[in-house]
Amino acid sequence: MNDGTVRGRVADAVRGHWVDTMAPDWLRPYARLARWERPIGWRLLLWPCWWSAGLAAIAGGRPVPDIWHLVLFMVGAIAMRGAGCTYNDLVDQDIDDKVARTRSRPLPSGQVTPFRAKIFLVAQALVGLVVLLQFNMFTVLLGIGSLAVVAIYPFMKRVTNWPQLFLGLAFSWGALMGWAAAFGSLAWPAFALYAGGILWTIGYDTIYAHQDKEDDAIVGVHSTARLFGDWTKLALIALYGGATLLFGLAFFGADAGPAAFAGLVLGLGHLARQIIVLDIDDNDQCLKLFRSNGGYGWILFAGLVADALVQALL
Template sequence: MRRLDRIIADASKQNWVDLYAPEGLQPYMKLSRLDRPIGTWLLLLPCLWSIALAAPTGGFPNLWLFILFGIGALVMRGAGCTLNDITDRNFDGQVERTKKRPIPSGQVSLLQAFLWLGFQCLIGFLILLQFNTFAIMLGAASLILVAIYPFAKRFTYWPQFFLGLAFNYGALLGWTAVKGDLGIAPVIMYLGGIAWTLGYDTIYAHQDKEDDVLIGVKSTALKFGESTRSWLIGFYSVIFIALILSGYVAGLTVPFYIVMAGAGAQLAWQIKNLDIDNPDICLLLFKSNKIFGLIVLAAIILGKFTLFG
């Protein structure tokens, strides 16, 4: 199969997996979505926000924790995507965007996919063991959410809610890895993050809505339909307000609020440019949430310092 014929629909034509990775490893990397790194960013960013929020006043966040959570986000997002592909193997071949995934295209057997899943979970477990006892217990509990999400689209129009529960768990875990306990600030951040995921993944789901109707799975894109923009305004208002509140509770300084204005502008740009019938626009807006998340991270880090030193 030629390289261009192997590229999955929503991956960049210049993604590094198809360009440079050894051909025998490519199907496993694609099971982990290494050809589409945006999901890893969206899983990692709430972790980084929380670690930065827990940093001491006048200090930078713990770089070693950034590295550990980066590796953990990479492998656990990969594990979640592998599990998703295993459970969706009978659906993916019927959807244009997913028919080239490794399992429905025959590049990986079901047994090989399960072995790859186990390998990634093992790495994630070893990363988790580097944290304090409370963080280890909290992290282990997240596996319940990871396991539920792939099945949610079968019984509810709100699978994005379950994705939000899992994808924003790092807002709790990052703080706990620093502090050894939980506080109100990361809880507010976590609840806001769920709304953020409901927003950006609804945009993403609009790419598949016709196929979803045909194969009988559910999503918020189908639930909201033409009202999506109104729902998006609501979801994005919640994440913005939640981040402001968590920063206030954590005692962040004026620079946090100044930079957060830029984050709010990025969300407003997404809402303004939404076109639910244009898959290319939907994918662009979805991926732009990495920019939003990095602006928020910069705001939190700067908010640990006073404006005039």
């Protein structure tokens, strides 16, 4: 057993995080199950929700997105991302035990039993349910509908080269939720935003998956990183370019103005830089570029919020 397991640490966990420095010993394995020390995950889940709320504000002629909805989406993203990670680890115990980066995680290392992990999963899901019930009934039913995609995602890496597609279907669902929460229905700009979010997710998670491609090949796990290989940069041009076009279509459909499109152009520059500097064999850089997509989310959201405010004032 490696030192990381003996000391209750996880090899791929963030060092010096409050989970290590402030959380009580009994909570730390559960915090790592939920990836609380890695907020980039819930932020990437949150951005499509906030983009959708910003787009709905523009379409509805409001100066700012509904603040209460933004708070609910944040709490829900943290809870459901944690629940998703816990569920994923329960499903992937056998695979995680064979991969160097993941074998010291709480379940394969024995820091948490499967039974206790399931209780923790239910507790997080209940928090998400409480959040969901604050919205209108259409949005509640729409949120429940996402569970089917969430349930099958962990199994996709065993059967298809495109598990990142299914991650995109799940992680971009918020692009529908923000619009539905504002209007109690859906319209085509929300679907365009959702489709763009899927392509964006495939792109950034392909970069992330390059960290594990050697171990994945050994244990038989599929990914777009393995599929694209040396063609990854060309694939990212298509994915990020397609995402930008679909986001632009969504903005156009919601009658967005120059500020929103300025944010989209700045965001495209951010994505282009990822592609230009990417070294698929540099694991540290792949992780850094993956995390930088949190900044991309801010760029698009800031443009949408600025546009809603400007249009309301004119």
